[in-house]
Amino acid sequence: xxxxxxxxxxxxxxxxxxxxxxxxxxxxxxxxxxxxxxxxxxxxxxxxxxxxxxxxxxxxxxxxxxxxxxxxxxxxxxxxxxxxxxxxxxxxxxxxxxxxxxxxxxxxxxxxxxxxxxxxxxxxxxxxxxxxxxxxxxxxxxxxxxxxxxxxxxxxxxxxxxxxxxxxxxxxxxxxxxxxxxxxxxxxxxxxxxxxx
Numbered sequence: 001x002x003x004x005x006x007x008x009x010x011x012x013x014x015x016x017x018x019x020x021x022x023x024x025x026x027x028x029x030x031x032x033x034x035x036x037x038x039x040x041x042x043x044x045x046x047x048x049x050x051x052x053x054x055x056x057x058x059x060x061x062x063x064x065x066x067x068x069x070x071x072x073x074x075x076x077x078x079x080x081x082x083x084x085x086x087x088x089x090x091x092x093x094x095x096x097x098x099x100x101x102x103x104x105x106x107x108x109x110x111x112x113x114x115x116x117x118x119x120x121x122x123x124x125x126x127x128x129x130x131x132x133x134x135x136x137x138x139x140x141x142x143x144x145x146x147x148x149x150x151x152x153x154x155x156x157x158x159x160x161x162x163x164x165x166x167x168x169x170x171x172x173x174x175x176x177x178x179x180x181x182x183x184x185x186x187x188x189x190x191x192x193x194x195x196x197x
Contacts, residue, residue: 026067029074030059037082040154043143044086054085079155079169134192141191145184148172152180153188 037058041051058081066077142150148170155166156177166177 025071026063026074029071029078030062033075033078034059036159037078040079040158041082041086043139043154044147044150045089046143050089054082054089057085058082075159075161076165076168079159079161079166080171083151083169083171137192138188141188144191145187148176148180149184149187152177153184156181157185 034055037055038051041054042048045051045054058078061081062074062078066074069077142153145153151170152166155161155169156163161169163174163177166181167174170177
């Protein structure tokens with residue numbers, strides 16, 4: 001069982017405070033990573049509909065291609081497939097913009113999956129507003145990171161993957177993960193110092 005860490009300051013990891021259980025089957029695993037995968041895709045793509053599509057495609061591909069693999073391999077595989085799907089969506093956007101194809105960001109579904117998460121402030125309005133401001137600042141700062149730094153930060157800090165698992169998910173070396181993660185943390189500390197004095 002792995003406990004995610006709450007954000008206590010500018011250098012701490014801003015993960016959800018829920019406990020993540022090591023799943024015994026593929027369905028339990030997908031339930032455990034679905035929301036975090038959606039959050040990562042939403043930050044990377046800036047669009048809920050694309051994020052949902054990317055996560056659903058990732059889950060389907062994982063089940064179709066890797067359900068027979070040992071469960072300890074599923075997390076790095078899931079995030080590697082998700083990274084590839086996010087890259088595919090970005091490429092498609094570039095091609096569409098080159099040809100003047102306009103896409104709508106609203107598919108008619110106004111329901112926000114992240115808004116359905118439990119209230120971490122426990123109903124305290126001041127704490128809720130302060131938490132929302134910090135959360136928005138963090139999401140904005142993460143979205144502004146270069147792509148590889150963003151991936152390393154989200155996989156290492158939010159998901160708690162080891163350096164080796166992150167390297168597998170990102171398709172790079174351990175040293176590259178360490179470099180990207182260090183640079184991401186340094187950039188986030190600078191950008192967020194006013195929000196976590």
